[in-house]
Amino acid sequence: MSRRDRALAAASAIAGVAGIGVSAYLTVVHYSALPLACPTGGVIGCERILASPYGVIAGSALPTSTAGIVWFAISAALAIGQLAGRDSQLVLRIHLVWSAIGLATVLYLVFIEIVALGAICVWCTAAHVLVLVTFLAVLTRIQTAGTQRLRD
Amino acid sequence: MARPPSRRRPAAGKHAQSMRKPVSRRPAWVGPVATVVGVGLLVAAFVAYRGWTTAPPPNIGTTDAAQVLATITGLRPAELDQIGLGSATNSIKNVSGPALTGADGKPEVFYLGAEYCPYCAAERWAMIIGLSRFGTFSGLETTTSSSTDVYANTPTFTFRKATYTSQYLDFQAVETLDRNQNPLQSPTAEQTALLRSYGTGSIPFVDFGNRYSLTGATYLPDILAGLTWQQVAVALQSPGTPQAKAILGSANLITAATCELTGQQPAKVCSSSSIRAIETRLGTGR
Numbered sequence: 001m002s003r004r005d006r007a008l009a010a011a012s013a014i015a016g017v018a019g020i021g022v023s024a025y026l027t028v029v030h031y032s033a034l035p036l037a038c039p040t041g042g043v044i045g046c047e048r049i050l051a052s053p054y055g056v057i058a059g060s061a062l063p064t065s066t067a068g069i070v071w072f073a074i075s076a077a078l079a080i081g082q083l084a085g086r087d088s089q090l091v092l093r094i095h096l097v098w099s100a101i102g103l104a105t106v107l108y109l110v111f112i113e114i115v116a117l118g119a120i121c122v123w124c125t126a127a128h129v130l131v132l133v134t135f136l137a138v139l140t141r142i143q144t145a146g147t148q149r150l151r152d
Numbered sequence: 153m154a155r156p157p158s159r160r161r162p163a164a165g166k167h168a169q170s171m172r173k174p175v176s177r178r179p180a181w182v183g184p185v186a187t188v189v190g191v192g193l194l195v196a197a198f199v200a201y202r203g204w205t206t207a208p209p210p211n212i213g214t215t216d217a218a219q220v221l222a223t224i225t226g227l228r229p230a231e232l233d234q235i236g237l238g239s240a241t242n243s244i245k246n247v248s249g250p251a252l253t254g255a256d257g258k259p260e261v262f263y264l265g266a267e268y269c270p271y272c273a274a275e276r277w278a279m280i281i282g283l284s285r286f287g288t289f290s291g292l293e294t295t296t297s298s299s300t301d302v303y304a305n306t307p308t309f310t311f312r313k314a315t316y317t318s319q320y321l322d323f324q325a326v327e328t329l330d331r332n333q334n335p336l337q338s339p340t341a342e343q344t345a346l347l348r349s350y351g352t353g354s355i356p357f358v359d360f361g362n363r364y365s366l367t368g369a370t371y372l373p374d375i376l377a378g379l380t381w382q383q384v385a386v387a388l389q390s391p392g393t394p395q396a397k398a399i400l401g402s403a404n405l406i407t408a409a410t411c412e413l414t415g416q417q418p419a420k421v422c423s424s425s426s427i428r429a430i431e432t433r434l435g436t437g438r
Contacts, residue, residue, distance in 0.1 A: 114198040
């Protein structure tokens with residue numbers, strides 16, 4: 001694995017761990033009486049987003065952030081696996097598909113925030129950016145690997 | 153003997169050339185950059201779609217508007233007292249300066265806002281209710297905030313043609329831009345100086361006789377989303393609604409600041425225990 005690939009895999013792993021942190025925080029706030037640390041004013045409205053019907057996974061009482069924990073955990077595991085030596089094309093491709101699913105979900109959630117609810121949750125946005133960073137890192141690795149193969 | 157290699161070489165060279173072409177045509181950064189641009193465009197499209205689909209409430213005629221105004225300015229004092237500060241944010245600040253008075257020497261309340269601004273739209277409901285306890289508005293017209301800003305199409309009234317008569321105070325209002333952000337009214341040099349001295353540059357800005365100032369709305373406009381003027385008026389008649397708690401709480405805050413200007417006149421308004429209680433909290437942020 002080249003230094004660049006290691007850096008990109010490390011970025012995916014760090015984004016995964018940070019995403020687990022953000023999602024875990026939102027989940028803890030959901031189940032406890034802790035106040036949510038979130039600026040208010042303008043289009044910023046964490047409570048408006050998290051207290052909406054979209055704040056829980058459809059048909060359940062689970063907060064949407066629990067799905068975030070699962071997604072980031074799997075993404076981080078895939079990235080750490082690559083750093084630990086399982087640097088196969090198959091793992092990379094699985095990670096690309098996983099991050100593409102994540103990015104599609106993020107776009108749906110951003111649509112809900114802006115169009116349906118007319119507000120933005122900064123914690124959710126932080127998690128969305130981490131998903132985008134993961135996708136970009138994996139996509140760059142895939143493209144670099146493809147280019148490298150062609151050069152070889 | 154020499155022919156086969158010479159035949160193969162061009163073929164190998166052609167193959168190598170066809171393999172290299174994609175390398176030079178699509179660098180590794182193209183995919184990520186295209187993704188970022190695509191995501192940015194999608195988000196921009198969502199924002200634009202939100203603006204177009206948040207339709208303004210159907211406009212109402214002058215008779216219905218007058219009925220709404222009669223309802224909200226004729227609310228029972230007991231209901232206003234019951235709500236107190238409600239869910240309003242006590243963001244009125246103490247300021248000091250030469251007393252701001254109108255042409256006839258009465259203390260002046262000065263408002264500066266704009267029709268496109270959703271926070272101004274929200275605050276006008278409270279200002280109309282609060283100041284109507286000291287005098288009478290005329291010339292108020294219905295409008296909505298911008299359809300492309302946050303809290304799009306918030307229903308409200310505009311001060312652009314409003315006049316206010318009161319034996320206790322003077323009221324001056326400037327709406328700088330219309331709901332499409334076209335120029336509407338310009339503040340005088342003195343009014344601009346008030347904004348510079350006592351405001352933060354944001355709107356709405358309200359100067360209570362140079363004793364108190366208010367910048368921004370005392371509640372979020374989202375509670376008015378999707379409501380007609382009549383629905384807001386109905387909601388204000390029930391103290392338990394979010395609209396009543398926010399708007400009437402804000403109106404009480406404005407009433408309390410105004411009572412400080414008028415020397416606690418009229419007594420039937422300013423002697424209320426809830427107004428007195430709010431007066432003690434003015435400028436404290438609590």
